[in-house]
Amino acid sequence: MSGVLPPEVEKLFDVALVGELTVVSSAGRPIAYPLIPLYDGRYLYLTSAALFSKKLRHIKANPKVCFSLTDPVAIPVEPFARATVQGDAEILEDDPHSGWEELLPLWRKKEPIIDSFVKKRFGIPLFFERSIIRIDPKRALYWPDGRVDVAPQVFELSALRAGGAGVGR
Amino acid sequence: MSSLTTVEALRRSESYSHAVLSWVVPGGYPNSVGAPFRSDSAASTVVIGPLADESKPPNGSEVCVTFSHIRPQRGVGYDERRYMNLWGTAERDGENIRLTATRATGWDEAEVPFFEYAERNVPQARSYLASLGANVRLSRFWTFFLATRLPFLTATIAPVALGGAVAARDGAFHWGWFLLTLVGACAVHLGLNIANDVFDDANGADEANVTPTMFSGGSRVIQYGLVSRAAMIRASVAFYAVAAIIGLVLAATRTWDLLWVGIAGVVLSLVYSAPPFRLVHRGLGEPVTALGFGPVMAVGTYLAVARTWSWEPVLASIPVAILVALILYVNQVPDRVGDAAVGKRTLIVRWPKGRVIATYTALATIAFAVVVLNALTDVTPIWTLIAVLPAPLVLKVRRGLRAHYDQPYALMSYMQDNIVLHLATGTLLVVGYVVANLVG
Numbered sequence: 301m302s303g304v305l306p307p308e309v310e311k312l313f314d315v316a317l318v319g320e321l322t323v324v325s326s327a328g329r330p331i332a333y334p335l336i337p338l339y340d341g342r343y344l345y346l347t348s349a350a351l352f353s354k355k356l357r358h359i360k361a362n363p364k365v366c367f368s369l370t371d372p373v374a375i376p377v378e379p380f381a382r383a384t385v386q387g388d389a390e391i392l393e394d395d396p397h398s399g400w401e402e403l404l405p406l407w408r409k410k411e412p413i414i415d416s417f418v419k420k421r422f423g424i425p426l427f428f429e430r431s432i433i434r435i436d437p438k439r440a441l442y443w444p445d446g447r448v449d450v451a452p453q454v455f456e457l458s459a460l461r462a463g464g465a466g467v468g469r
Numbered sequence: 470m471s472s473l474t475t476v477e478a479l480r481r482s483e484s485y486s487h488a489v490l491s492w493v494v495p496g497g498y499p500n501s502v503g504a505p506f507r508s509d510s511a512a513s514t515v516v517i518g519p520l521a522d523e524s525k526p527p528n529g530s531e532v533c534v535t536f537s538h539i540r541p542q543r544g545v546g547y548d549e550r551r552y553m554n555l556w557g558t559a560e561r562d563g564e565n566i567r568l569t570a571t572r573a574t575g576w577d578e579a580e581v582p583f584f585e586y587a588e589r590n591v592p593q594a595r596s597y598l599a600s601l602g603a604n605v606r607l608s609r610f611w612t613f614f615l616a617t618r619l620p621f622l623t624a625t626i627a628p629v630a631l632g633g634a635v636a637a638r639d640g641a642f643h644w645g646w647f648l649l650t651l652v653g654a655c656a657v658h659l660g661l662n663i664a665n666d667v668f669d670d671a672n673g674a675d676e677a678n679v680t681p682t683m684f685s686g687g688s689r690v691i692q693y694g695l696v697s698r699a700a701m702i703r704a705s706v707a708f709y710a711v712a713a714i715i716g717l718v719l720a721a722t723r724t725w726d727l728l729w730v731g732i733a734g735v736v737l738s739l740v741y742s743a744p745p746f747r748l749v750h751r752g753l754g755e756p757v758t759a760l761g762f763g764p765v766m767a768v769g770t771y772l773a774v775a776r777t778w779s780w781e782p783v784l785a786s787i788p789v790a791i792l793v794a795l796i797l798y799v800n801q802v803p804d805r806v807g808d809a810a811v812g813k814r815t816l817i818v819r820w821p822k823g824r825v826i827a828t829y830t831a832l833a834t835i836a837f838a839v840v841v842l843n844a845l846t847d848v849t850p851i852w853t854l855i856a857v858l859p860a861p862l863v864l865k866v867r868r869g870l871r872a873h874y875d876q877p878y879a880l881m882s883y884m885q886d887n888i889v890l891h892l893a894t895g896t897l898l899v900v901g902y903v904v905a906n907l908v909g
Contacts, residue, residue: 317543320489322533330491330499330501334537351587351593364496366499366501368491368501368502371537373541374539382502384501413546417546422607425607426591429598448519449519451521
């Protein structure tokens with residue numbers, strides 16, 4: 301996939317099974333939530349059940365978020381690397397009942413069992429009333445080999461999209 | 470997420486492989502970096518690093534440290550899920566960041582299973598959906614399926630089939646009357662299931678129960694916002710009305726004795742949970758259930774089909790009566806905390822674990838002893854002895870109760886076994902009658 305993210309970061313998002321979404325509360329405090337990242341080459345997507353909607357309220361108050369990939373077990377790639385993407389989040393929830401199902405093709409690639417869970421949505425119906433968190437990436441930080449004791453490579457993505465060079469590349 | 474003491478959170482942090490440090494950078498975006506760490510729970514500190522200067526928050530900034538163990542099982546979901554967030558102020562310490570934790574929250578599915586975690590958040594979900602002007606939805610079929618708790622109809626089908634089988638043994642079986650009786654009995658049962666949900670919603674028992682399972686804790690359709698309480702009341706009244714009409718038709722066309730049996734059935738189903746009686750709150754739910762889903766159903770069916778009285782359906786239905794009461798009994802185990810909170814003092818609430826399990830074993834043993842006694846004394850055909858075949862499930866359920874009394878979701882498979890125990894025993898009793906009819 302060749303999208304808005306640098307190829308080395310894309311490679312991580314294509315396989316990552318869990319990462320951390322960090323939002324900022326109204327008090328200015330960072331709060332992190334483990335979630336499954338989905339990526340279509342343009343946006344990062346996450347979904348949130350209405351059951352766990354606090355993060356959605358935080359994002360509506362402050363859309364500036366970041367998503368980090370940090371766990372070697374959740375990122376089955378060799379060589380291991382870490383990345384964080386900062387961006388602006390938008391909540392898509394015109395139809396919390398089935399709007400998020402548009403993401404099922406991306407979700408299925410990472411978690412094929414999702415289809416069987418959806419078929420059993422009657423067992424936990426509020427879990428399947430979901431909002432989409434769509435993140436427009438603005439900046440990416442990349443730590444080759446997962447080494448955070450060295451400075452990360454930094455990619456200013458709006459500059460890249462405009463054809464310019466990324467800072468720190 | 471539940472609050473944790475910082476000491477406890479830092480003690481638990483030792484079981485995680487890495488920390489994720491988050492802070493807000495100039496410009497307002499948060500930044501996160503995963504890194505090695507070491508924690509000192511006694512001092513409430515965690516040291517994260519080594520970190521390059523570019524990956525460190527400034528001195529004095531408020532940071533969140535996340536420890537996550539959401540373990541992906543590639544392709545098939547996640548397990549061993551637990552994570553924690555700690556907050557405090559960052560202090561640069563050479564190549565590391567030192568944080569003195571001031572607040573912590575966390576979730577560990579080993580302590581709070583996912584379904585309980587989700588259940589505790591139902592008010593949050595309903596409030597959020599309401600803010601969107603949306604509501605939870607399911608198809609009509611699944612809404613009906615959940616609201617009526619349709620699979621529990623096996624509790625009605627078994628005694629009705631048994632009553633029909635006894636009538637057939639007496640040479641008086643008639644498919645039309647039998648099926649009409651079955652429909653009427655099912656209508657009472659569905660009306661009762663819905664009414665029970667309405668009463669448990671009104672008295673707060675279902676809301677107080679945060680560990681519902683497939684077999685316990687009610688249908689939850691009111692709590693989830695799938696069906697309003699008013700609609701549930703209308704549905705319950707409709708089912709009772711259908712049952713009353715069928716009962717009157719059967720009484721007028723078969724025997725007026727049915728009227729008293731029908732009234733007994735409806736009264737039992739109402740006094741079970743309706744105020745002021747609320748017998749289930751007084752520890753009398755089991756005998757009421759046994760009567761209603763045992764002799765009353767079996768005798769009613771026999772009367773409707775054979776148009777005469779007999780003791781045989783009463784005696785033959787005693788095993789299924791006991792076993793259906795034991796379904797209620799075991800299914801109340803995971804409900805007991807919520808039940809106790811609203812004064813629903815079932816036997817399970819009143820008794821300690823040891824007595825609950827001993828009583829289960831004793832009553833199940835009596836049920837199978839009655840199967841044998843009935844067969845050996847010619848009350849029922851000798852072929853009904855095959856109904857003892859499911860008896861080993863009693864031991865399995867007992868083992869499950871012993872091992873998972875405090876783990877509602879681990880107990881679920883044993884609750885299912887207990888339901889199978891009733892259904893299989895009832896079915897085999899009917900099969901015993903059918904075989905006896907075939908072989909003479």
